[in-house]
Amino acid sequence: MSETIRSIVSAVRSGARSAVDVTREHLGRIEAREPEIHAFNLVLDDAALERAGEIDATVAAGGDAGPLAGVPIALKDNMCTRGVPTTCSSRILEGWRPPYDATVVERLAAAGAVIIGKTNLDEFAMGSSTENSAFGPTKNPLDPSRVPGGSSGGSAAAVAAGFAAASLGSDTGGSIRQPAALCGVVGVKPTYGAVSRLGLVAFASSLDQIGPFTNDVADAALLLETIAGHDPADSTSIPEPFPALMPSLDRGVVGLRVGRIADLPAGADPDVQNRVDAAFEALAKAGAEIVDVTIPAFTYGLTAYYLIAPAEASSNLARYDGVRFGLRVPAADTNAMYAATRSAGFGAEVRRRIMLGTYALSAGYYDAYYGKALKVRRLMSDDFAAAYSQVDVLLTPASPSVAFPFGTKTADPLAMYLCDTYTIPSNLTGHPAMSVPFGTGADGLPVGVQVLAPALGEPTMFAVAAELERAAGGAR
Amino acid sequence: MSAERWMYEGYEMVVGLEVHVELATATKLFSGSPNRFGDEPNTNIDPVTLGLPGALPVLNRHAVELAMRIGLALGCTVQSCTFARKNYFYPDMPKAYQISQYDRPLNADGVLELPDGSSVGIERAHLEEDTGKSSHLGGSGRIHGSEGSLIDFNRAGVPLVEIVSRPDITSPDQARLYASELRAILVAVGASDARMEEGSMRVDANVSIRLPGDPLGTRCEIKNVNSVRSLGRAIDYEARRQVAMIEAGESVRQETRHWDEGDGRTHTLRTKEDADDYRYFPEPDLVLVAPDAAWIDAVRAALPPLPSVRRRILADATGQEPDAESVMTVVERGQDGYVLAVAEVGGSAERALVHVKEAFAEAGNSPALPAASLAALTRMETEGRLTATQAKTVLAEMVEAGAGDPEAIAASHGFEAMDSSELESMVAAAIAADPEAWAKFCAGEGKAMGALVGHVMKASRGQADGKAVTAMLNARRDS
Numbered sequence: 001m002s003e004t005i006r007s008i009v010s011a012v013r014s015g016a017r018s019a020v021d022v023t024r025e026h027l028g029r030i031e032a033r034e035p036e037i038h039a040f041n042l043v044l045d046d047a048a049l050e051r052a053g054e055i056d057a058t059v060a061a062g063g064d065a066g067p068l069a070g071v072p073i074a075l076k077d078n079m080c081t082r083g084v085p086t087t088c089s090s091r092i093l094e095g096w097r098p099p100y101d102a103t104v105v106e107r108l109a110a111a112g113a114v115i116i117g118k119t120n121l122d123e124f125a126m127g128s129s130t131e132n133s134a135f136g137p138t139k140n141p142l143d144p145s146r147v148p149g150g151s152s153g154g155s156a157a158a159v160a161a162g163f164a165a166a167s168l169g170s171d172t173g174g175s176i177r178q179p180a181a182l183c184g185v186v187g188v189k190p191t192y193g194a195v196s197r198l199g200l201v202a203f204a205s206s207l208d209q210i211g212p213f214t215n216d217v218a219d220a221a222l223l224l225e226t227i228a229g230h231d232p233a234d235s236t237s238i239p240e241p242f243p244a245l246m247p248s249l250d251r252g253v254v255g256l257r258v259g260r261i262a263d264l265p266a267g268a269d270p271d272v273q274n275r276v277d278a279a280f281e282a283l284a285k286a287g288a289e290i291v292d293v294t295i296p297a298f299t300y301g302l303t304a305y306y307l308i309a310p311a312e313a314s315s316n317l318a319r320y321d322g323v324r325f326g327l328r329v330p331a332a333d334t335n336a337m338y339a340a341t342r343s344a345g346f347g348a349e350v351r352r353r354i355m356l357g358t359y360a361l362s363a364g365y366y367d368a369y370y371g372k373a374l375k376v377r378r379l380m381s382d383d384f385a386a387a388y389s390q391v392d393v394l395l396t397p398a399s400p401s402v403a404f405p406f407g408t409k410t411a412d413p414l415a416m417y418l419c420d421t422y423t424i425p426s427n428l429t430g431h432p433a434m435s436v437p438f439g440t441g442a443d444g445l446p447v448g449v450q451v452l453a454p455a456l457g458e459p460t461m462f463a464v465a466a467e468l469e470r471a472a473g474g475a476r
Numbered sequence: 477m478s479a480e481r482w483m484y485e486g487y488e489m490v491v492g493l494e495v496h497v498e499l500a501t502a503t504k505l506f507s508g509s510p511n512r513f514g515d516e517p518n519t520n521i522d523p524v525t526l527g528l529p530g531a532l533p534v535l536n537r538h539a540v541e542l543a544m545r546i547g548l549a550l551g552c553t554v555q556s557c558t559f560a561r562k563n564y565f566y567p568d569m570p571k572a573y574q575i576s577q578y579d580r581p582l583n584a585d586g587v588l589e590l591p592d593g594s595s596v597g598i599e600r601a602h603l604e605e606d607t608g609k610s611s612h613l614g615g616s617g618r619i620h621g622s623e624g625s626l627i628d629f630n631r632a633g634v635p636l637v638e639i640v641s642r643p644d645i646t647s648p649d650q651a652r653l654y655a656s657e658l659r660a661i662l663v664a665v666g667a668s669d670a671r672m673e674e675g676s677m678r679v680d681a682n683v684s685i686r687l688p689g690d691p692l693g694t695r696c697e698i699k700n701v702n703s704v705r706s707l708g709r710a711i712d713y714e715a716r717r718q719v720a721m722i723e724a725g726e727s728v729r730q731e732t733r734h735w736d737e738g739d740g741r742t743h744t745l746r747t748k749e750d751a752d753d754y755r756y757f758p759e760p761d762l763v764l765v766a767p768d769a770a771w772i773d774a775v776r777a778a779l780p781p782l783p784s785v786r787r788r789i790l791a792d793a794t795g796q797e798p799d800a801e802s803v804m805t806v807v808e809r810g811q812d813g814y815v816l817a818v819a820e821v822g823g824s825a826e827r828a829l830v831h832v833k834e835a836f837a838e839a840g841n842s843p844a845l846p847a848a849s850l851a852a853l854t855r856m857e858t859e860g861r862l863t864a865t866q867a868k869t870v871l872a873e874m875v876e877a878g879a880g881d882p883e884a885i886a887a888s889h890g891f892e893a894m895d896s897s898e899l900e901s902m903v904a905a906a907i908a909a910d911p912e913a914w915a916k917f918c919a920g921e922g923k924a925m926g927a928l929v930g931h932v933m934k935a936s937r938g939q940a941d942g943k944a945v946t947a948m949l950n951a952r953r954d955s
Contacts, residue, residue, distance in 0.1 A: 098530065100530075197532065198530065200530055204760075232534065233532060233534060235761060312757075312760055314755075315561050315572075315755070315757070318571065318572030323567050324526055325526075358755065361563075361755035361756075370757060
């Protein structure tokens with residue numbers, strides 16, 4: 001079930017297996033288990049088989065079918081796909097078909113990937129369990145009574161269930177790393193600007209970043225190398241070439257300094273903390289030096305995030321007004337139409353964040369809320385910069401707990417927000433971070449360890465992640 | 477041309493102008509769609525223009541450059557700048573926010589020198605995107621009471637520069653001079669065609685009144701002013717309205733008012749209480765724009781001579797004042813270079829100025845007539861071989877044909893050179909023919925001169941130079 005991208009690509013390119021067969025196998029697993037899991041908003045079975053057929057034809061003709069030849073990949077349903085519904089799991093976008101592909105979709109297509117479907121998410125990527133989807137939650141394939149995490153829960157579940165060999169998610173405050181941890185797969189949030197955001201439906205533009213979910217670290221490196229790189233159509237895209245990652249995988253950790261954050265906010269469950277401690281031990285044993293550092297601003301990350309992200313969201317989501325696309329609820333006049341459309345189209349969590357953000361930016365409150373949050377963001381960058389003068393990477397839990405049962409946090413938004421305690425700072429600083437499965441915790445459920453690195457420190461981050469994977473006994 | 481001071485019931489006015497100008501770029505500020513006026517509705521659109529989910533803005537470098545030209549022409553400091561979102565809901569605003577500049581504009585702190593010698597401070601000149609255009613069906617053409625609304629997004633995303641003056645303007649005349657001079661600069665530097673009637677230049681006025689020496693009063697913002705002339709009328713009306721309110725013991729409410737060209741009044745559009753809170757914050761989809769010294773210097777070096785400089789050069793060449801109407805008009809039309817070219821090839825700049833102002837009104841920036849042809853014509857005038865009236869007739873034919881030899885055209889009309897002895901004998905003949913008129917003229921009855929000149933004109937079949945005849949009559953009387 002946990003077949004790597006690399007094995008599929010080498011089999012398809014050599015002609016040992018057809019891309020059509022690979023796609024059929026994945027569609028078969030979807031058919032068997034998707035009704036229970038609900039990882040997808042849309043399965044693109046016909047289009048996927050057609051695309052797989054093209055890949056096979058290219059191989060048969062002796063052509064180059066690409067570095068991801070025949071690999072079935074699922075996309076979080078907040079990435080635009082030309083002519084294919086893109087919903088953000090929201091009623092307000094139901095039926096909308098983008099007239100263009102996201103840059104990542106173009107790059108996947110150019111690399112020979114087969115897009116197998118659009119995955120479920122918390123509405124507009126706001127949430128940590130996919131329970132905020134307007135189309136119903138996704139179940140965790142490892143224990144369907146539990147959440148897969150979120151907001152990219154569908155993408156994490158699709159890989160964990162073998163519905164896709166890999167998937168893309170988006171991470172604004174932990175939305176790739178937390179579900180990766182809860183579903184026991186690898187999830188990477190790259191450096192801000194490493195992957196183009198063109199065609200990613202914005203939640204909080206200064207924090208959003210697209211990244212991969214895969215079965216192992218090497219697959220994540222391969223997929224990230226494919227989608228990263230400058231895009232002139234995204235002004236925040238990094239102009240320099242993205243560093244190669246594959247060469248780092250066998251580097252080991254000898255001579256690397258791995259930081260332990262002494263003043264990390266408490267809150268991780270003991271079973272999770274045990275695995276993180278074990279990860280430090282494993283790295284020390286493999287030759288890394290463990291160094292204690294402090295990051296005083298870390299503890300303010302969550303508060304700053306819940307001002308900055310809703311503030312940007314309140315503006316980004318203002319365009320859903322019923323005038324040009326998506327849902328429109330008719331009413332007596334324009335303002336009433338806006339209100340009726342937005343009340344019917346947005347779920348409770350999205351409405352809550354729009355109100356929070358609008359308030360934080362309002363005249364008279366800006367300095368106390370949004371303005372102060374920006375200052376915390378700067379402090380956070382300063383504190384991380386100081387830490388990275390002493391260490392190469394940092395290690396924390398990815399999620400405070402293993403996958404939790406449905407409904408346990410939905411009544412208390414603050415409890416849900418705490419899921420992102422350890423992941424949010426990397427979004428505020430724009431630094432890369434990834435979650436690597438490292439054994440199991442309570443109830444035999446997977447625990448993810450988070451590796452954090454400075455901007456464009458992905459090569460070192462992947463070297464450490466690969467070492468952890470080896471220490472944990474290889475890929476799932 | 478000097479601006480008259482405005483006072484009413486002892487009050488003075490304080491006016492600041494906000495001018496929005498559409499930049500003459502090929503494409504929009506943040507996307508590749510054409511920036512073109514008058515196309516079929518909703519043809520110059522794309523995902524960015526429509527604010528579709530996932531679309532991202534990419535800044536148009538040429539728009540930045542044109543905005544820098546404006547800033548440099550106004551003596552502003554060009555600085556590194558950021559974009560911000562101005563949030564409000566309106567159907568023709570696709571993203572429900574406008575990308576503008578807020579706390580760090582591209583251009584800051586300039587000054588506009590007016591032809592009358594006064595100057596108006598420029599607070600800032602920043603880049604922003606235009607909105608779409610709504611048209612409302614039925615009713616008054618306004619949104620209230622209409623049966624439905626149509627939106628054209630062709631204009632959405634068109635680059636604008638908003639030029640904000642300091643509240644240095646003290647009269648309707650000065651406001652008009654400011655708008656005209658600014659317009660001339662915008663056209664001269666190639667930043668915009670700046671047509672108020674087409675909306676490519678839009679002027680809003682912030683008007684308040686006060687007793688001299690008092691602190692600033694409460695201001696009202698006047699919108700929908702569609703010509704330089706209306707600007708003066710609207711400001712004058714609004715200031716008088718405010719004076720009347722204060723004098724009646726009321727107070728002025730801060731509000732946005734709509735100028736109605738028809739009834740010549742301003743009307744409340746919205747009060748401060750229902751004004752939007754724009755919730756400005758840094759635009760996260762764009763990065764810092766930091767024009768380096770080399771770029772700024774290159775833009776500055778490429779700036780053409782500004783209208784004020786061109787007026788001074790033309791005035792010097794033609795013996796006029798820089799704010800003389802003919803000088804102002806010809807520079808505004810961009811025909812000053814032609815006048816100087818006429819002088820360059822041996823013509824009379826003074827006569828060329830008169831002809832260009834009068835005969836070339838419709839001819840645009842580059843009259844089709846070669847400068848040498850007009851030079852030849854002005855030479856015939858200054859040599860006394862053609863009267864002003866004859867020259868006009870000849871010129872009309874030359875302009876019509878786009879060429880021509882003035883000597884030949886004059887000859888074809890029988891405009892023969894008339895030397896002064898010939899004219900003297902005609903004058904003598906006129907006196908002999910009408911001794912009564914001559915006696916009255918000598919007795920100081922100025923009107924009698926007309927009869928005498930008439931005789932000469934008749935005898936010369938209209939070819940005599942009226943001025944010369946008058947001079948000869950005066951000389952004979954005084955001798």
